[in-house]
Amino acid sequence: MARWTLHVPIEDDHPQPLTTRIAHAIVQEIRRGRLRPGDALPGSRTLASSLGVHRNTVLAAFDALRAEGWIEAESARETRVAAALPEARAKRFSARAEPRAALPEQPGFSLTPSPPPREREEEPGAIALFGGQPDLGLFPVDAYARAFRRALKMRQKTLLDYGSPVGHPALRRAVAQMLSSLRAVAAREENVLVTRGSQQALDLLARALIAPGQVVAVESMGYGPAWQAFRSAGAAVEPITVDAHGINVDELDALCQRTEVRAVYVTPHHQYPTTVTLSAARRMALLALAKRRSIAIIEDDYDHEFHYEGRPVLPLASGDPDGHVVYIATLSKMLAPGLRVGFVVAPAALIDALARWRVYVDRQGDRVMEAALAEMIEEGELARHARRARLAYLERRDALAEALRKELGEELAFEVPRGGLALWARLVGRRGADGFCERARSQGVLVQRTRTMAFDGGDRPWVRLGFAGNDPTLLREAARRLRRAVRATSTR
Numbered sequence: 001m002a003r004w005t006l007h008v009p010i011e012d013d014h015p016q017p018l019t020t021r022i023a024h025a026i027v028q029e030i031r032r033g034r035l036r037p038g039d040a041l042p043g044s045r046t047l048a049s050s051l052g053v054h055r056n057t058v059l060a061a062f063d064a065l066r067a068e069g070w071i072e073a074e075s076a077r078e079t080r081v082a083a084a085l086p087e088a089r090a091k092r093f094s095a096r097a098e099p100r101a102a103l104p105e106q107p108g109f110s111l112t113p114s115p116p117p118r119e120r121e122e123e124p125g126a127i128a129l130f131g132g133q134p135d136l137g138l139f140p141v142d143a144y145a146r147a148f149r150r151a152l153k154m155r156q157k158t159l160l161d162y163g164s165p166v167g168h169p170a171l172r173r174a175v176a177q178m179l180s181s182l183r184a185v186a187a188r189e190e191n192v193l194v195t196r197g198s199q200q201a202l203d204l205l206a207r208a209l210i211a212p213g214q215v216v217a218v219e220s221m222g223y224g225p226a227w228q229a230f231r232s233a234g235a236a237v238e239p240i241t242v243d244a245h246g247i248n249v250d251e252l253d254a255l256c257q258r259t260e261v262r263a264v265y266v267t268p269h270h271q272y273p274t275t276v277t278l279s280a281a282r283r284m285a286l287l288a289l290a291k292r293r294s295i296a297i298i299e300d301d302y303d304h305e306f307h308y309e310g311r312p313v314l315p316l317a318s319g320d321p322d323g324h325v326v327y328i329a330t331l332s333k334m335l336a337p338g339l340r341v342g343f344v345v346a347p348a349a350l351i352d353a354l355a356r357w358r359v360y361v362d363r364q365g366d367r368v369m370e371a372a373l374a375e376m377i378e379e380g381e382l383a384r385h386a387r388r389a390r391l392a393y394l395e396r397r398d399a400l401a402e403a404l405r406k407e408l409g410e411e412l413a414f415e416v417p418r419g420g421l422a423l424w425a426r427l428v429g430r431r432g433a434d435g436f437c438e439r440a441r442s443q444g445v446l447v448q449r450t451r452t453m454a455f456d457g458g459d460r461p462w463v464r465l466g467f468a469g470n471d472p473t474l475l476r477e478a479a480r481r482l483r484r485a486v487r488a489t490s491t492r
C-alpha cells in the first residue's frame with residue numbers, strides 16, 4: 001500500500017461538499033505522482049478514520065472517482081489507482097487524432113427556402129456607427145457580477161434546473177413594477193414574458209398570432225428583423241409609409257378596407273430608422289383603428305429611456321384598456337445586446353400562449369441571469385446605470401451633430417433627434433447611400449446599409465448614424481473620416 005497522507009480541508013463552511021473535497025484530494029495525489037497507476041488505496045474504513053469522517057462519505061468519494069475512471073475496484077475490498085488515467089487517455093486520444101477531411105461545403109440537399117440576408121459585418125479597428133449600439137464600456141460589470149454570483153450561490157439548485165418558460169418570477173415582478181411606475185403600463189407579473197431579446201418576442205408573437213397568409217402591416221422604412229420574423233410564420237407583410245409624424249394611419253386604414261389585417265408592427269417612440277415620434281393624433285387614430293378592426297398592435301419600444309428633450313412619450317400600451325397593444329421592450333439598449341433579454345407585456349392569456357410556444361423554441365431563459373437582473377432592478381442599479389448612460393449619450397448626440405455640421409454641413413441634412421441612440425441624415429443631392437457606406441468603410445467607419453431598412457430593398461439617400469457606442473473624440477474622428485468618404489463618393 002502506498003504510504004501517503006491525504007490532506008482534506010474540513011471547515012464546515014467550505015463551499016464544496018466533503019465527498020467532493022476527498023475525491024479532489026485523491027486526484028491531486030495522483031496528479032502529483034504520489035499515487036501511481038496500479039497503487040492500492042487504503043481501505044475506506046482506514047481512510048475514514050484517519051480523516052475523521054463517516055465511512056459512507058469516503059465510499060461516495062470512491063464511487064465518484066471510479067465513475068470518472070481515476071480508480072478501479074480490484075475486488076470488493078481492494079481499490080487501486082487506474083492503470084490508464086483519464087488525463088493520459090485524453091492525451092493519447094488527442095495526439096492520435098488525425099485531421100479529417102473537411103465536411104463538404106454544401107449539404108447534400110437543396111437549401112430552400114433560401115436563408116435571410118446576412119446581418120451587418122464587423123471590421124477590427126474601424127469606428128462602428130451602427131444605429132442602436134450602446135456603449136458596452138459603461139456596463140455595470142461589478143454590480144452585475146455580484147448579483148450573478150449571489151444568485152448562483154444562494155439558489156443554485158432552483159436556478160440551474162428546468163424552470164418556467166415565462167421567466168423568473170422575481171424578474172417578471174420587477175419588470176412589471178418598473179413599467180407601471182416609469183412607463184404607465186398597467187402590467188402585473190402575469191402580464192410579463194421574459195424573452196431572449198425583442199427578436200425572440202417577435203418570433204414568438206409571429207408563431208402565436210399569425211396563420212400562413214395573414215397580413216401584417218409594417219412601417220416602411222422600418223425594422224427588417226421584425227419583417228423577417230413575421231415572414232417565417234408565413235405572414236404576408238405589407239408596408240405602410242412613414243412620414244414626419246410616424247406611420248401613416250390613413251394608409252393603414254385603407255389597407256384594412258382592402259384586406260383583413262391581423263397585426264401592425266410599429267416603433268412609435270423613436271421610429272426605426274427615422275427617429276420620429278408618432279404624433280398624438282396618429283396615436284389616437286391607430287388605437288381607434290385597432291379597436292374597430294380587432295387588430296393587434298405590436299409596439300416595439302426598444303430604447304425608451306433614451307429621450308433627451310423633455311420626458312419620454314408614454315407607450316401606446318399605456319392607453320389601451322381593451323388589450324389591443326402587445327408591448328415589447330428590451331435590455332439591449334439599456335444594458336447590453338449580448339445579454340439577450342427582452343420582454344413581452346400583454347394580457348395574461350396571450351402571455352400563456354406565447355409561453356407554450358416558447359417551450360419548443362428554447363425551453364426557457366437563463367434563470368441565473370434573470371435572477372441577477374431582478375436584483376439589479378430592485379436595488380435601483382439598472383435605473384442608476386440608465387441615468388449615467390443617458391447623460392453620456394446626450395453628450396455624444398450633441399458631439400456627433402456638431403462634428404457632422406462642421407465636417408459635412410453641405411452634404412448632410414439632419415435634425416438632432418429628441419431621443420434614441422442614432423441620428424437620421426439625408427445625403428444632400430444624392431440618389432442613394434450605397435456608395436457612401438462603401439467609401440465610409442474604406443475610410444474605417446462602419447455604417448449600416450440603408451437598403452436593409454427599405455421595404456423594397458432599394459437604395460435611399462439616407463444614413464442612420466449611431467452616436468451612443470463611441471466617445472466624443474472617436475465621434476469627431478468618425479466625422480472627419482466621413483467627410484473624406486463623402487468627398488470621394490461620386491455616385492449622385
Ligand SMILES: Cc1ncc(COP(=O)(O)O)c(C=O)c1O
Nearest residue numbers: 132197198199223272302330332
Ligand atoms: C427597432 C428595434 N427593435 C429592437 C431592437 C433590439 O433587438 P433585440 O432586443 O433583439 O436585441 C433593435 C436594435 O437594434 C431595434 O432597432
